[in-house]
Amino acid sequence: MKVAPASAPGRLPALGVGLLLAFLLLSAASAPADTAVLTPDGTLYEVYPARYADVVPSSAGSTDAQIPVLVLRTSRSGAETEQEIINGTLDSYEEGSVSIEFDPKTGTLFVAYTKFRGLMADMHVALRRGAAWMGEDILSNQGLYLSINPKVVVTRQSYLDFDGEGGTTRKWRTIFSLVWWEESGPSQARYAAVFVEDGELSLSRIAAYNLNALGAAAGTTDTGGLPLSSFIYPSVQRDPSTNGGVLVTFANLALRKQQVVQITFPDDITALSPPGAVAAPEEALARAHVPIGRSLGTGRLPLAANATADLGAIASESGVTTYYWFVEGALSFSRSDEDETAAPKRIPLRPSLGPDRALGLVRELAARD
Numbered sequence: 001m002k003v004a005p006a007s008a009p010g011r012l013p014a015l016g017v018g019l020l021l022a023f024l025l026l027s028a029a030s031a032p033a034d035t036a037v038l039t040p041d042g043t044l045y046e047v048y049p050a051r052y053a054d055v056v057p058s059s060a061g062s063t064d065a066q067i068p069v070l071v072l073r074t075s076r077s078g079a080e081t082e083q084e085i086i087n088g089t090l091d092s093y094e095e096g097s098v099s100i101e102f103d104p105k106t107g108t109l110f111v112a113y114t115k116f117r118g119l120m121a122d123m124h125v126a127l128r129r130g131a132a133w134m135g136e137d138i139l140s141n142q143g144l145y146l147s148i149n150p151k152v153v154v155t156r157q158s159y160l161d162f163d164g165e166g167g168t169t170r171k172w173r174t175i176f177s178l179v180w181w182e183e184s185g186p187s188q189a190r191y192a193a194v195f196v197e198d199g200e201l202s203l204s205r206i207a208a209y210n211l212n213a214l215g216a217a218a219g220t221t222d223t224g225g226l227p228l229s230s231f232i233y234p235s236v237q238r239d240p241s242t243n244g245g246v247l248v249t250f251a252n253l254a255l256r257k258q259q260v261v262q263i264t265f266p267d268d269i270t271a272l273s274p275p276g277a278v279a280a281p282e283e284a285l286a287r288a289h290v291p292i293g294r295s296l297g298t299g300r301l302p303l304a305a306n307a308t309a310d311l312g313a314i315a316s317e318s319g320v321t322t323y324y325w326f327v328e329g330a331l332s333f334s335r336s337d338e339d340e341t342a343a344p345k346r347i348p349l350r351p352s353l354g355p356d357r358a359l360g361l362v363r364e365l366a367a368r369d
Helices: 017-026 282-287 355-367
Strands: 036-038 044-051 068-075 082-085 095-103 108-117 120-129 132-138 146-162 168-183 187-197 200-202 208-210 235-238 246-252 257-264 292-299 312-315 321-327 330-335 345-348
Touching: 036 095, 044 095, 044 108, 068 095, 068 108, 095 168, 108 146, 108 168, 120 168, 146 235, 168 235, 168 246, 187 246, 235 312, 246 312, 312 355, 321 355, 330 355, 345 355
Parallel strands: 095 146, 120 146
Antiparallel strands: 036 044, 044 068, 068 082, 095 108, 108 120, 120 132, 146 168, 168 187, 187 200, 187 208, 235 246, 246 257, 257 292, 312 321, 321 330, 330 345
């Protein structure tokens, strides 16, 4: 698979050296929940960073032994654990934050990860079907760039298409929705989708979109006076009220607000085609892959969140975001519709109330909006 070249180098005026280093440090690790996925048949997939010699012991002592890689560990019920190097990570560059998803309908494993190239970090995707890997860079905006903190979810969409015999037919497609934070002059969250249609996986149609624009609130962005933890963690989740759509919550620094955007895709290719058509022209197929954004609301940024903790976010259909983070033996959370002076709430963790159960309670609370 051909890998798209990175954008031409340029100047990154929005980031000073201190902020740049802070970004690299903050994005160096992923939350455990984002690096593992369990499939319906009980197979557990895990992604973790390692050195080449950890996976290929015979390379110990060679010049390749210390090459940084990402490893996929596969654990199937009743079978021996397997390990393999993830496509695109066997090189001299360090990988950063990771997010992983699996689509049981098509048997597709999706891994999104960042790769550090000197002072830049770009976004990569690797997909595995059967024993075959495919990989692609996602082009950043022009200039120097930092792409960090990916999050991915998978949805299924029903859509109407031509049947090749003069009629129409109802089909299904898989959509992997990916969000991440990018510094490339503007400071903003971005979105890209990968489709599996008619059993075919194609990376040639990947396009990245600025979420500020999808939320109809683009403009000059401003990070002045904001802690990093208040804006570098976009999040995406399935939206059961739509046909294969998602809810994205992110910091829109053109507004200096948290924004929730609903993203869907056209579900009738025949309606995108000229009258009398019996097959979809290329233009209609392209339009079927263009996201439709609708802003559901804005609120305050999580300014009171602990700056050293990874921040999670849950969006509601009413446009409210619930933020959460673990720190000092507790789960803290706050909401985007609270007053700026409101203090975070705190759930103490104990043997009878572990992290998963506490987070489940917060998710239930967020879902009531």
